[in-house]
Amino acid sequence: MVRVVVVDDEELVRSGLSLILEASGDIEVVAAVSGAQAVKEVGLHRPDLVLLDIRMPDVDGLTVLRQLRGFQHPPVVAMLTTFDSDEYIATALRSGAAGFILKDTAPDQLAQLVRTLAAGGVVLSPKVIRTVVDGYLGAGAGSPAAAQVDQLTERERTVLVLIAHGLSNTDIAARVHLSVGTVKDHVSAILTKLRVGSRVQAALVAQRAGLLGDGRA
Structure with a gap:
């Protein structure tokens, strides 16, 4: 409940x-x-x-x-x-x-x-x-936040895209065949590398950086 x-x-x-x-x-x-x-x-x-x-x-x-x-x-x-x-x-x-x-x-x-x-x-x-x-966050291909996407590993990019599509840690773990603990570690690393404080901000950076194609999360 x-x-x-x-x-x-x-x-x-x-x-x-x-x-x-x-x-x-x-x-x-x-x-x-x-x-x-x-x-x-x-x-x-x-x-x-x-x-x-x-x-x-x-x-x-x-x-x-x-x-x-x-x-x-x-x-x-x-x-x-x-x-x-x-x-x-x-x-x-x-x-x-x-x-x-x-x-x-x-x-x-x-x-x-x-x-x-x-x-x-x-x-x-x-x-x-x-x-x-x-507008509001000022994210863009040349912005400091979006530039940090290049520092993510391939696995972290995959997790970031799933975060942007609204999946929880449990859902992500099932999708990529990892433990929930490992996914939490990836999420923590992603937030640190992107220099953002929440999953929402990470999702917005992913969108602005083009990781989601032309769609919206």
């Missing part, structure tokens, strides 16, 4: 997301609260995942994100947004957000995105990828 806290300033949105997720059968919404209550409720319930509105009137979603990432055992945090071009996106990525989910995501896709995030995968809406890759 994946335990989730939903944080949004609109009660209708909180209720709707909770109903959709609870109907999946393997996701439990342990709390659905406004931004002002978020840190306290997450500390109380210790969920696996937090779906956090990026813009809220009572408290900045980025402030909540930083506070949650400061926990000794922080939950996975994915940002909820109605915007496909939001100046907060890059800051949220650098602050440790594991992904972005647009609020107009189809209900039948939402539960699967939550499962992917909880398993350590990467979730970015295609619109968000375009926003970040084309």
Whole structure:
């Protein structure tokens, strides 16, 4: 059972997301609260995942994100947004957000995105990828981050591409016939060589460096 806290300033949105997720059968919404209550409720319930509105009137979603990432055992945090071009996106990525989910995501896709995030995968809406890759992170073929791709071994490149397609460590291990521990070592090496702080940023570098062809992760 994946335990989730939903944080949004609109009660209708909180209720709707909770109903959709609870109907999946393997996701439990342990709390659905406004931004002002978020840190306290997450500390109380210790969920696996937090779906956090990026813009809220009572408290900045980025402030909540930083506070949650400061926990000794922080939950996975994915940002909820109605915007496909939001100046907060890059800051949220650098602050440790594991992904972005647009609020107009189809209900039948939402539960699967939550499962992917909880398993350590990467979730970015295609619109968000375009926003970040084309501008906010400043990645490019000649950028310092993308240039680090050349330092990856062939195996690390393979793992990086699978990360960019949202696979968890367990899924990657099964795909390339390695132990989960070995995959974790590869992921750690990849993040170090690319000089990024998260799987999401690594996935974006892979896209910008051309490792994914013309497709989007």
